[in-house]
Amino acid sequence: MKIICEQSKLINGVNIVLKAVPSKTTMEILDCIKIKVHDGKIILIGNDMSLGIETVVQGDIAEEGDVVVSAKTFSDIIRNLPDNDVVLTSDDSNINIRCENCNYDIPVRNASDYPDLPKIEKDNFAVVSQFTLRNMIRQTVFSIGSETEAMKIMTGELLEIKGKKMRLVALDGHRISLRNVELDAEYGDRKVIIPGKTLNELVKIVTGDINDKVKIYFSSNHVLFEMEDTIVLSRLIEGEYYLVDNMLSGDFETKIHINKKKLSECIERASLLIKESDRKPLIFNFGQEVVDVKIKTQAGNYEDKVDIEKDGNDILIAFNPKFLLDALKVIDDEDIDIYLMNIKSPCIIKDKDETYMYLILPLNFNPD
Amino acid sequence: MKIICEQSKLINGVNIVLKAVPSKTTMEILDCIKIKVHDGKIILIGNDMSLGIETVVQGDIAEEGDVVVSAKTFSDIIRNLPDNDVVLTSDDSNINIRCENCNYDIPVRNASDYPDLPKIEKDNFAVVSQFTLRNMIRQTVFSIGSETEAMKIMTGELLEIKGKKMRLVALDGHRISLRNVELDAEYGDRKVIIPGKTLNELVKIVTGDINDKVKIYFSSNHVLFEMEDTIVLSRLIEGEYYLVDNMLSGDFETKIHINKKKLSECIERASLLIKESDRKPLIFNFGQEVVDVKIKTQAGNYEDKVDIEKDGNDILIAFNPKFLLDALKVIDDEDIDIYLMNIKSPCIIKDKDETYMYLILPLNFNPD
Numbered sequence: 001m002k003i004i005c006e007q008s009k010l011i012n013g014v015n016i017v018l019k020a021v022p023s024k025t026t027m028e029i030l031d032c033i034k035i036k037v038h039d040g041k042i043i044l045i046g047n048d049m050s051l052g053i054e055t056v057v058q059g060d061i062a063e064e065g066d067v068v069v070s071a072k073t074f075s076d077i078i079r080n081l082p083d084n085d086v087v088l089t090s091d092d093s094n095i096n097i098r099c100e101n102c103n104y105d106i107p108v109r110n111a112s113d114y115p116d117l118p119k120i121e122k123d124n125f126a127v128v129s130q131f132t133l134r135n136m137i138r139q140t141v142f143s144i145g146s147e148t149e150a151m152k153i154m155t156g157e158l159l160e161i162k163g164k165k166m167r168l169v170a171l172d173g174h175r176i177s178l179r180n181v182e183l184d185a186e187y188g189d190r191k192v193i194i195p196g197k198t199l200n201e202l203v204k205i206v207t208g209d210i211n212d213k214v215k216i217y218f219s220s221n222h223v224l225f226e227m228e229d230t231i232v233l234s235r236l237i238e239g240e241y242y243l244v245d246n247m248l249s250g251d252f253e254t255k256i257h258i259n260k261k262k263l264s265e266c267i268e269r270a271s272l273l274i275k276e277s278d279r280k281p282l283i284f285n286f287g288q289e290v291v292d293v294k295i296k297t298q299a300g301n302y303e304d305k306v307d308i309e310k311d312g313n314d315i316l317i318a319f320n321p322k323f324l325l326d327a328l329k330v331i332d333d334e335d336i337d338i339y340l341m342n343i344k345s346p347c348i349i350k351d352k353d354e355t356y357m358y359l360i361l362p363l364n365f366n367p368d
Numbered sequence: 369m370k371i372i373c374e375q376s377k378l379i380n381g382v383n384i385v386l387k388a389v390p391s392k393t394t395m396e397i398l399d400c401i402k403i404k405v406h407d408g409k410i411i412l413i414g415n416d417m418s419l420g421i422e423t424v425v426q427g428d429i430a431e432e433g434d435v436v437v438s439a440k441t442f443s444d445i446i447r448n449l450p451d452n453d454v455v456l457t458s459d460d461s462n463i464n465i466r467c468e469n470c471n472y473d474i475p476v477r478n479a480s481d482y483p484d485l486p487k488i489e490k491d492n493f494a495v496v497s498q499f500t501l502r503n504m505i506r507q508t509v510f511s512i513g514s515e516t517e518a519m520k521i522m523t524g525e526l527l528e529i530k531g532k533k534m535r536l537v538a539l540d541g542h543r544i545s546l547r548n549v550e551l552d553a554e555y556g557d558r559k560v561i562i563p564g565k566t567l568n569e570l571v572k573i574v575t576g577d578i579n580d581k582v583k584i585y586f587s588s589n590h591v592l593f594e595m596e597d598t599i600v601l602s603r604l605i606e607g608e609y610y611l612v613d614n615m616l617s618g619d620f621e622t623k624i625h626i627n628k629k630k631l632s633e634c635i636e637r638a639s640l641l642i643k644e645s646d647r648k649p650l651i652f653n654f655g656q657e658v659v660d661v662k663i664k665t666q667a668g669n670y671e672d673k674v675d676i677e678k679d680g681n682d683i684l685i686a687f688n689p690k691f692l693l694d695a696l697k698v699i700d701d702e703d704i705d706i707y708l709m710n711i712k713s714p715c716i717i718k719d720k721d722e723t724y725m726y727l728i729l730p731l732n733f734n735p736d
Contacts, residue, residue: 073640073641073668076640080637080640082633101673101674102637102670102671102672103671103672104641104669105668105669105670106668106669107668265450266470268448269445269448269449269470272444272445272448273441273472299474300472300473301472302471303471304469304471
């Protein structure tokens, strides 16, 4: 193999496929990336057996061939080369990396040992803008369950397409986060559970440009995100997702309209008294025009008040401040509406069109 | 105690004294800061028994008194308050912190349990600009020995005043870093060893302004740095410092003139092939107009060349790349001079006036 690429384009490609290289693995070859030069294309590949990423890098090809090289060493080297043309030349045992006066020789692995990404039938797909996909992930993925404590299904998100509607749902037993979006066409109904890890990496790769599209292909075990130069292929999580519609469609007794920034600052100040391991309730007394906020911990007491507009009954209720903050952080609106039923029922934060919905369970507390 | 301070001034003061609050301690009260309101002054104090910091905060005093409060809780709270007036009111058991609608009550400790900073006789002193002191520390302190492996003396720096000359020296058994400066007057000769921890914290507090002065007082066991609103008081390390003058005054056979940025980039690229624990030699072949740089490790091989101007003999010599980089990072000159004797003798990097001197021992290597 012999190719010539600009350093900036090469490191851009390397950074993309690095997101599929596992930080820890028992299969040593997965610590590597594969450079596949074939049919006039230079393709970089990273693969952790659950998530695989391929990206095309522009460059001149002198000789085709495959190379598998340590992802850490290769990426460290390319990142620190001068911003100039990089010549990569490989034989069976080494890859030579040259740029200006710099000259590296790095051992390579047997290219045929590197596991290929599975082939996916490209029958079913949907199209969405990268901007929308990025926002939908960012605004929900924080509330998936952690790998250690949760049921497997909770470690992923539900991606559901129904008619022209697409939604992404994450939940962890204490809260539900949901984003709805209208597609530009009907693509056929679909319901899959995508691993949180895939979404956390995908969100770093999609451009966030409203004009860049991503084509999402579905097979029985995989989902494939296809962008201009890059594909992200992920296994799906098996199983039946929770039925969240009933939980989200309940009645409410009280509707609160409040400034998001002021509420966030108040909750952050209260959180300063909470040690990491604590699950201290933050108590909200929603009155006529103001909410009184209170917390008592070993570190001290805090009281604050924030102006509100209220429809319905007064209500005294407590929440885990972290869960409220997580939701408030990803809402772009200046003011938000909070819907409450009673002291034992969850609150729902949502906009009029239900483009976002955040359900959070209340905590028990001692009113005194 | 009752005082009113602007939030920005208060957090500024808190951040200064926090630098003397130990991250781990067996004396629980040292986790606190003391607010001492006395003689019309508001003074904040942090103290880890080896390093003590006091700073004056501007504000209105309604009632004098002393308060001792958890440094972490108090600083977290003050940092997150609105940018407005903060009212602090304390009794024997609590301090109340009010700002706009925010209202905290935090338990306090017995103020008389907090250890006072020792009183220092203010007889002997020297004056230097904060700009100069900051640079001198920054440019040497990286080469003190670590607490775990080094002799106690190596964990500090020598501060020596002789006539109008002041110098700061750090060494760790593999290298020496030295900075010289001319004082504006003679203050009396002095020779003390200051703990590295003190210097690392002090460097964050001094302003870096050439017009701000710092007055340095010496007693037999302590050194006191006095700035406009802040004093930093530190124990000294006992013992006799190494005699470095002989090591730094040796002859040389070869003088190299080289661009600092190009040499740094070359060493950084070579370092990418070194694992953290390795002590791999980076081999320099200083020839007529160019230095060939080479390294071989398990991760691969690297070769590079950098233009030089050379006086004297060709020389093949190897160094620990980290030690070279540490020195190059803190030198502000564009081009540097490296003085070499032979393959077994240290190199010295210094400027003409010897305002800085960096001595680095060579490593053994296998030439092949």
